[in-house]
Amino acid sequence: MSEVPVIEMRGISKSFPGVKALRDVSFTCNRGEVHALCGENGAGKSTLIKILSGVYRPDSGQVLIDGAEQHFGHPQEALLAGISVIYQEFSLLPERTVAQNLFLGREPRRNGLIDNRAMVAETRRVLGLFGVRHRIEPETLVADLDVASQQMVEIAKAISLNAKVIVMDEPTAALNEAECEVLFALVDRLRASGTAIIYITHRMREVTRIANRVTVIKDGEVTASFDHVPAPETIVRAMVGRDISDYYPEPASPAEIGKTVLAVSGGGNHALRGITLELRAGEIVGFAGLQGAGRTALAMALFGAKPFTSGTMTLDGKPVTLNTPRDAIRAGIGMLPGDRKASALVLMQSVRDNGMLTARSFANPFGSRNANSFTDLAGMNALLDQMKVRAPSYEQEMRFLSGGNQQKAIVARWLALKPKVLIFIEPTRGIDVDAKVSIYHLMRDLARAGTAVMMVSSDLPEILGASDRILVMREGRIVGEFTRAASEAELMLAATGETEVAA
Structure with missing residues (x-):
């Protein structure tokens, strides 16, 4: 693509005591695309995303948003720049309602007071985007929701921010097949609207279903980058460094x-x-x-x-x-x-x-x-x-x-x-x-x-x-x-x- 990427990370390196987490990693994501980021646990994916979202600062390298270099000192700065991250570990407050979680710290106000009616109405609109409006009510306490519904609320929270880039870290881990299809349809709509999506998953069929490009990280380095979605076995080989011919063991005789x-x-x-x-x-x-x-x-x-x-x-x-x-x-x-x-x-x-x-x-x-x-x-x-x-x-x-x-x-x-x-x-x-x-x-x-x-x-x-x-x-x-x-x-x-x- 000739246009400037929404996200461009150049030569990112990051070390922790005794560990070289990232070595000269480069990664881009364009408007209206889903870029799958794959790798084993500990490969460096989370560190890269935390640098993008302002949790960590890189030891070297550059982070550019719409072509302009950024130096995030706090996650709030990344959020204001249009980067929203849905982490695998939920960040919801269980004793607050769905609406209160969606607008935590940015509640709409009227005459100096929180406008609950506006907050509930907007929450209902966002939930309606991916078919859960009638199953999840804005006034419901998060503690009363099952795990799958909580995941949907996390995703709704990111959408409500109107982010340029949404990072989804294992978003289907708590979802069943039908709920996964709802999520995939939502991802398709977000992509069509021009949102850039960085999609982290271990499930190869999800990569082949929704990704436009694939980057694989292993031991803190990019081991493969594809401008298309290759066969799952090709991705797996880049992830683990070997073929997995016996993915599932032989059944019992x-x-x-x-x-x-x-x-x-x-x-x-x-x-x-x-x-x-x-x-x-x-x-x-x-x-x-x-x-x-x-x-x-x-x-x-x-x-x-x-x-x-x-x-x-x-x-x-x-x-x-x-x-x-x-x-x-x-x-x-x-x-x-x-x-x-x-x-x-x-x-x-x-x-x-x-x-x-x-x-x-x-x-x-x-x-x-x-x-x-x-x-x-x-x-x-x-x-x-x-x-x-x-x-x-x-x-x-x-x-x-x-x-x-x-x-x-x-x-x-x-x-x-x-x-x-x-x-x-x-x-x-x-x-x-x-x-x-x-x-x-x-x-x-x-x-x-x-x-x-x-x-x-x-x-x-x-x-x-x-x-x-x-x-x-x-x-x-x-x-x-x-x-x-x-x-x-x-x-x-x-x-x-x-x-x-x-x-």
Whole structure:
């Protein structure tokens, strides 16, 4: 393009103590285009965006907006220059309304007072741009919204700023398939209006769906830059430095699938109806469905967090009642929640302490500790080694680990208790391509060791690639059962009610 780029970053370098985060990185984004920025966690993407948005200052290099060099000393200066960033970690205030969050610090005023009517009206208009006007009300508290709705509010906040450039960091991590399509349609409209969009994602099909150009960063350097969107395998190769021919592991053979470990018959509660299922040793069962279909509610019921109020459950053929997560853990059921930072980790504690968190809560404080104790330090070190958790030391605080390594540390926590059933909710949300491969193989290794694995995911390719058997849910019921030979279309038809296959 002959016109001056909206964003031009020239020769950007940035170092932190002991780490060269960026080395001579150059990047541009033009009006009316979506430029995908790809790379593994730790590659330098976040550092580059934080320099663009005024959080960091570069050690060397230039940042130009519409051809004029800028020296941002504060994020507010970047915002005033037309740069809006939607970070993966939400920045919303839970005890304020949607409208109050959208206009925080820039509330419309009338006669010196905040004009709530104008604020609500504008919020309703912005929400209406991407089809959520009737689902999200401006007066609703953010704390009362689900994760997907909160993500929509974050995006609406950026749109309301009328930014020249919108940076989207993993915007679909909390969205289901239908919500992703709503987001993509919105991105198309923003692009058509002349907005420049920098799109950060680990999902290759999103890159091929909406991007105009692609830049790949690895180890703080640009390893590839494409003026078109190449084949996904080309992008992945530039990201990880090697081919990933075995992205998903081989499925379980019939001989590897063992006896039924957990069974439910006629299970129900306020969110579930007539749940009948079996989870077998050696098998990965994927659960697909739209947001609110009941997948997470089912996981919570099996884990005793929101128990069944009707029906029966058996574990190893014996009746069992699980009224609390503690009951489930004692019975041999573990769960990795979808929001690991909020629900599974103590970020300011060490990697080792996080790994031992659950085991310690069940340890007898007056009992003897020996080499076989699940609170044994050496034993936890061995489990973290087994999971290939990458950290300079297991004494390092958990907050400094990448998402993939945090997820593997949580698995190590459960392995200390030798679970019979392990439930993964959105197992690869927010982690990079190479880490995803590691998690998929880890789940397969757990299954081959005899664990019954349940996987809840909004990523249909992940469901199809990593599962041995797939159950589709809709409106609190299991409405279909498929093999991994099924298509995405078949799963979506069952999830939306266009067709139904008896389980």
